[in-house]
Amino acid sequence: MHIQTKWAYPCLRSAWAAREGGNWAVLAASGIPFGIGAFSLFVSPTLQAASSKPMLTSLTLSSQRSAIW
Amino acid sequence: MGYLSGCLLSAQYTTDVRCSTFSTSVTVPAAGLIASEFSISHTRSLLPLTLYTLGLALGPLFIAPFSEVVGRRWVYIFTITSLLIFTAAAGVAPTFSALLAFRFLAGFLGSAGMAIGGGSVADLWSLQKVGGTIGPFFILCPFLGPILGPIAGTYLIEDHGNDWRWTQWIVLITGAPLWIGAILMEETSKAWIITHKFASQKPATTSLATVAQVSIAKVKLAILRSAKLLVTDIVCFSLTLYTAYAYALTFSYFASVPYVFRKYYHFTPVQSSLTFISIAIGYFLAICMFMTIDKTIYARQVRAVAGGLPPPEHRLYAALVGSVFLPIGLFW
Numbered sequence: 001m002h003i004q005t006k007w008a009y010p011c012l013r014s015a016w017a018a019r020e021g022g023n024w025a026v027l028a029a030s031g032i033p034f035g036i037g038a039f040s041l042f043v044s045p046t047l048q049a050a051s052s053k054p055m056l057t058s059l060t061l062s063s064q065r066s067a068i069w
Numbered sequence: 070m071g072y073l074s075g076c077l078l079s080a081q082y083t084t085d086v087r088c089s090t091f092s093t094s095v096t097v098p099a100a101g102l103i104a105s106e107f108s109i110s111h112t113r114s115l116l117p118l119t120l121y122t123l124g125l126a127l128g129p130l131f132i133a134p135f136s137e138v139v140g141r142r143w144v145y146i147f148t149i150t151s152l153l154i155f156t157a158a159a160g161v162a163p164t165f166s167a168l169l170a171f172r173f174l175a176g177f178l179g180s181a182g183m184a185i186g187g188g189s190v191a192d193l194w195s196l197q198k199v200g201g202t203i204g205p206f207f208i209l210c211p212f213l214g215p216i217l218g219p220i221a222g223t224y225l226i227e228d229h230g231n232d233w234r235w236t237q238w239i240v241l242i243t244g245a246p247l248w249i250g251a252i253l254m255e256e257t258s259k260a261w262i263i264t265h266k267f268a269s270q271k272p273a274t275t276s277l278a279t280v281a282q283v284s285i286a287k288v289k290l291a292i293l294r295s296a297k298l299l300v301t302d303i304v305c306f307s308l309t310l311y312t313a314y315a316y317a318l319t320f321s322y323f324a325s326v327p328y329v330f331r332k333y334y335h336f337t338p339v340q341s342s343l344t345f346i347s348i349a350i351g352y353f354l355a356i357c358m359f360m361t362i363d364k365t366i367y368a369r370q371v372r373a374v375a376g377g378l379p380p381p382e383h384r385l386y387a388a389l390v391g392s393v394f395l396p397i398g399l400f401w
Contacts, residue, residue: 024334027326027401028344034322034398035351036358039212040391041315043359044384045308052304052381 075193078257081250082189083210085145085182088247089152090214091221092175092240093121097323098223098338099233106233107165115324117159117172122320124176129184130295131177134287136185138280140261144181145251152179153244160237183211192257209356216349219323223342315395322348351398355391362386 096103096117104114136144155175162168190207225235256262298305323345330341366386370379 022333024330024336027329027334028347030398030401031322031326031344031347032351032354032398033394033401034318035348036355037351037391037393037395037398038315038319038348039352039355040358040387041395042212042312043208043355044386044388044391045312048381048384048388049298049305049308051378051384 074255077250078193078254079190079207081145081247081254082182082186083207085149085247085251086186086207087210087214087217088240088244089125089148089176089180089182090211091218091243092152092156092179092214093125094118094215094218094320094323095222095236095240096121096172096233097219098226098327098342099236100324102226102231102233103165103168107168109165113165116169118320120169120173121176124173124178125180125183128177128180130292131288132181133184134291135284136181136258137261137287138284140256141185141189141258142251142254142256144185145254146248148179148181149244149248149251151175153241153248155179156237156240156244160234160241189257192259209352212352213349215319215323216345216352219327219345220342223338227339315391318395318399319348351394355387358390359387 097115100111100114100118103109103117104111107114132144132148135147152175155171155178159168159171159175162171187207221239222236225239226233229235299309300306326344327336327338327341330336330344331338336344367379367383370383371377373379
């Protein structure tokens with residue numbers, strides 16, 4: 001537990017770009033993987049739900065979206 | 070329907086969705102000004118965003134089923150009119166409570182386009198190859214709206230002497246052409262057109278009471294179906310929870326990132342709002358990834374399975390990649 005804390009804290013500290021002295025462009029670029037992740041995690045399960053329960057989801061957003069893919 | 074009409078209608082649907090999601094986050098840069106005008110805390114000043122988003126989540130569930138009874142055109146007219154009326158009311162709200170109420174009603178009554186827009190685009194282009202190009206862009210619109218909101222809001226507030234009410238006027242300005250478009254648009258729902266044609270050949274027996282009765286039954290069915298799916302299917306529940314978390318993270322990002330940029334990098338509000346463009350780049354890349362997966366891995370599965378319908382789990386390839394990218398973005 002002590003070893004995990006010992007290593008985790010500096011890792012997280014150095015991984016997070018939002019700190020004084022860091023480059024703003026590095027932090028701004030974090031939006032790119034964030035955008036890929038957020039979009040995929042929203043759309044992909046929606047399509048899965050629509051494919052698995054087409055009858056139950058016929059009136060929901062998911063089926064409407066799946067119709068155009 | 071001609072190609073040009075199809076393009077115009079698609080533009081109408083996609084812009085409608087963009088408008089209702091744009092209105093979500095456009096108040097984010099105005100939070101500080103709202104807090105000082107109504108003498109409330111910063112946390113409470115974020116409630117106009119929260120309540121609008123809540124309305125956006127619940128509204129389509131109640132309003133969208135009406136499209137099966139009265140057609141999509143009337144639902145579009147109703148939702149855009151409601152969005153504009155309640156946004157205007159929020160713009161002139163004399164008290165904070167009134168602002169919250171009008172923002173909720175704008176989100177609740179004005180967002181059904183999100184639920185019926187996909188079906189509308191599909192009905193227009195389902196038999197043509199161009200649908201494969203328009204589809205991804207339609208899906209992108211609800212996501213681009215919240216990105217453009219804070220950017221436009223910040224510029225407007227700065228250009229109009231820190232008047233937060235301009236965040237509501239911009240929704241009216243961009244929404245007014247949509248209202249005219251909705252009035253002029255044709256009905257595109259195939260199911261409704263067929264039913265209407267059959268009905269026109271029969272004696273008119275459909276009264277207003279019958280329409281209301283059928284509409285209520287459809288709404289009940291839609292709510293019960295969604296609730297049943299959510300509480301009885303563990304896979305659906307888990308994925309919904311994960312999706313809700315990802316969506317909540319996106320809106321937390323809008324509130325927290327400008328704070329970090331102003332505090333540590335001494336950015337102006339306009340400069341910090343421009344950093345949201347990186348998320349839009351991420352969305353475009355995600356669309357490219359979706360299209361690649363759809364044309365390669367998923368297409369292979371479709372060919373491999375008799376009937377061309379692979380198990381629904383094959384739709385989750387993009388989520389697998391996304392589940393890795395999201396923590397990368399958070400711990401960058």
